[in-house]
Amino acid sequence: MHNLLSNLKIAVPEKIFVKDPESSALGKRIIEHSILLINDLGFDAFTFKKLGVIIGSNESSIYRYFESKHKLLLYLSSWYWAWIEYQLVFETHNISDHKEKLIKAIDIVCRTTKEDSNFSHINEIVLNRIIINENSKSFLTNEVDKENKDGYFIIYKRVIQRLRDMIIENSPDYNFPSSLASTIIEGGLHQHFLKDHFLSITDCEGQITPSRFFIDLTVNTLNLK
Amino acid sequence: MHNLLSNLKIAVPEKIFVKDPESSALGKRIIEHSILLINDLGFDAFTFKKLGVIIGSNESSIYRYFESKHKLLLYLSSWYWAWIEYQLVFETHNISDHKEKLIKAIDIVCRTTKEDSNFSHINEIVLNRIIINENSKSFLTNEVDKENKDGYFIIYKRVIQRLRDMIIENSPDYNFPSSLASTIIEGGLHQHFLKDHFLSITDCEGQITPSRFFIDLTVNTLNLK
DNA sequence: TCTTATGTAATAGTAAAACTATTATATTTG
DNA sequence: CAAATATAATAGTTTTACTATTACATAAGA
Numbered sequence: 126m127h128n129l130l131s132n133l134k135i136a137v138p139e140k141i142f143v144k145d146p147e148s149s150a151l152g153k154r155i156i157e158h159s160i161l162l163i164n165d166l167g168f169d170a171f172t173f174k175k176l177g178v179i180i181g182s183n184e185s186s187i188y189r190y191f192e193s194k195h196k197l198l199l200y201l202s203s204w205y206w207a208w209i210e211y212q213l214v215f216e217t218h219n220i221s222d223h224k225e226k227l228i229k230a231i232d233i234v235c236r237t238t239k240e241d242s243n244f245s246h247i248n249e250i251v252l253n254r255i256i257i258n259e260n261s262k263s264f265l266t267n268e269v270d271k272e273n274k275d276g277y278f279i280i281y282k283r284v285i286q287r288l289r290d291m292i293i294e295n296s297p298d299y300n301f302p303s304s305l306a307s308t309i310i311e312g313g314l315h316q317h318f319l320k321d322h323f324l325s326i327t328d329c330e331g332q333i334t335p336s337r338f339f340i341d342l343t344v345n346t347l348n349l350k
Numbered sequence: 351m352h353n354l355l356s357n358l359k360i361a362v363p364e365k366i367f368v369k370d371p372e373s374s375a376l377g378k379r380i381i382e383h384s385i386l387l388i389n390d391l392g393f394d395a396f397t398f399k400k401l402g403v404i405i406g407s408n409e410s411s412i413y414r415y416f417e418s419k420h421k422l423l424l425y426l427s428s429w430y431w432a433w434i435e436y437q438l439v440f441e442t443h444n445i446s447d448h449k450e451k452l453i454k455a456i457d458i459v460c461r462t463t464k465e466d467s468n469f470s471h472i473n474e475i476v477l478n479r480i481i482i483n484e485n486s487k488s489f490l491t492n493e494v495d496k497e498n499k500d501g502y503f504i505i506y507k508r509v510i511q512r513l514r515d516m517i518i519e520n521s522p523d524y525n526f527p528s529s530l531a532s533t534i535i536e537g538g539l540h541q542h543f544l545k546d547h548f549l550s551i552t553d554c555e556g557q558i559t560p561s562r563f564f565i566d567l568t569v570n571t572l573n574l575k
Numbered sequence: 576t577c578t579t580a581t582g583t584a585a586t587a588g589t590a591a592a593a594c595t596a597t598t599a600t601a602t603t604t605g
Numbered sequence: 606c607a608a609a610t611a612t613a614a615t616a617g618t619t620t621t622a623c624t625a626t627t628a629c630a631t632a633a634g635a
Contacts, residue, residue, distance in 0.1 A: 144611095149611090166492065169492070173592090173593075174593090182613075183613065184593090185595075185596095185615080188593090188595080189613075193593075194593080262486075264543075265483055265486060266394060267391065270547060273547060282551050301558070301566065303553045304560075304563045305563075307541070307544060307551045308540070308541070311536075311537070312536070312537055316533070318490075319532060322498060323503070323532075325507055326510045326511065326528050326532045327528050328527070328529045333525070338529045338530075341526065341571075342530070342567070345570060345571040345572075346566075346571050347570075369583095376583080376584085397622075398623085407585095408584060409585095410584075410585070410587095410624080411584050413622095413624080414582095414583075417623085
């Protein structure tokens with residue numbers, strides 16, 4: 126998979142960036158180190174100025190690639206979900222059993238990233254941590270409807286719809302396939318957050334993972350045999 | 351219920367504010383109009399300066415009550431969950447049937463607020479909208495562990511634990527009562543957000559409410575007869 | 576009633592963040 | 606090799622978030 130991924134360019138909606146960060150060495154450094162710095166400082170305390178110092182480049186040069194730090198977050202989020210979608214398609218396409226396929230899919234969207242591909246400048250382990258902590262901030266804004274119309278969230282929505290389709294494949298009569306799919310995906314991230322910060326309101330810890338919880342939830346709800 | 355509520359002071363952890371906004375007319379105006387203004391502008395664009403203009407008071411006076419806009423959000427969040435907790439206790443305490451009680455509880459935490467109590471300076475309908483859009487931002491910060499230690503989230507956690515206890519009452523052997531409770535509460539807010547902004551990834555619309563979805567999910571998962 | 580204490584709010588800031596206009600330096604290409 | 610273009614740096618501005626200090630108002634005690 127890693128070899129395949131290195132030859133595959135993850136496609137992000139064009140309007141998100143001013144200049145494609147994949148198109149230059151500086152652009153790649155911006156992506157690489159923004160992930161590390163957002164992880165260290167949190168998105169709120171992260172600034173282009175601080176990033177500039179780290180990559181030995183000027184703040185204003187970064188504005189040549191992204192018009193705001195919010196757009197940069199949208200880019201990272203889109204990249205992440207495109208990468209999840211890739212795994213979803215790749216790792217489930219040859220599973221013929223519907224139930225097995227759905228279980229695999231839930232595991233993919235809920236699991237913690239444990240290996241960095243080492244082929245790109247993007248550290249997927251750290252990016253996964255950022256998504257857990259910051260993904261909601263990409264859409265919890267006053268501009269969400271405009272940005273949605275501009276297509277900034279299509280990849281994220283497509284992942285949810287793929288999961289929804291697998292739910293329907295298992296239970297054509299179930300009334301809430303879209304809501305269940307979106308609950309699994311946001312809930313998966315949320316349970317990871319709780320296990321790191323609010324242990325008293327989650328059961329996830331050690332062997333009990335968000336994946337296991339949501340697989341159990343789905344199998345029972347859909348009454349899969 | 352409304353009459354009772356008007357005589358009942360919603361208790362918020364003391365360390366959240368510098369000076370109790372309930373203790374003065376200005377404090378109440380700050381709360382009243384911050385809710386309306388955050389709803390209009392979104393939390394990110396909301397500033398103490400803009401609030402000051404609206405309440406005809408100076409920006410710095412607001413700092414006498416809250417040391418930052420983040421602390422104000424924590425206050426509003428705590429107030430909201432205390433108010434939900436009140437409804438949870440009041441509306442379920444005389445229901446003896448465990449299943450019926452749990453269903454009522456899920457409805458309370460997931461339903462849309464439709465009536466303003468009109469007894470306090472707080473507009474609960476608008477506050478409910480703010481919580482849907484902004485609640486996550488109260489804990490998705492780099493300071494979450496410190497603030498959690500300082501008790502800023504106890505009311506929120508207590509509501510989840512009350513729901514968890516009702517789940518255990520119904521299914522003592524279920525393995526994930528805390529995760530299910532936290533999923534219902536965060537998921538309920540999220541499904542409301544989706545119905546307002548991302549209709550393609552939710553089934554909630556019109557008659558199909560987040561409450562119905564999560565009641566169905568819980569009854570099926572726990573296999574309640 | 577006068578003085579002191581205290582609560583409340585306004586003035587006038589500062590520091591940092593977010594973003595922009597302009598200029599300089601590479602690099603490409605015809 | 607000159608013109609065009611891509612790329613990046615300098616040096617700003619504006620806005621936000623927050624603070625230090627002063628002023629005013631009310632209340633309490635002697």
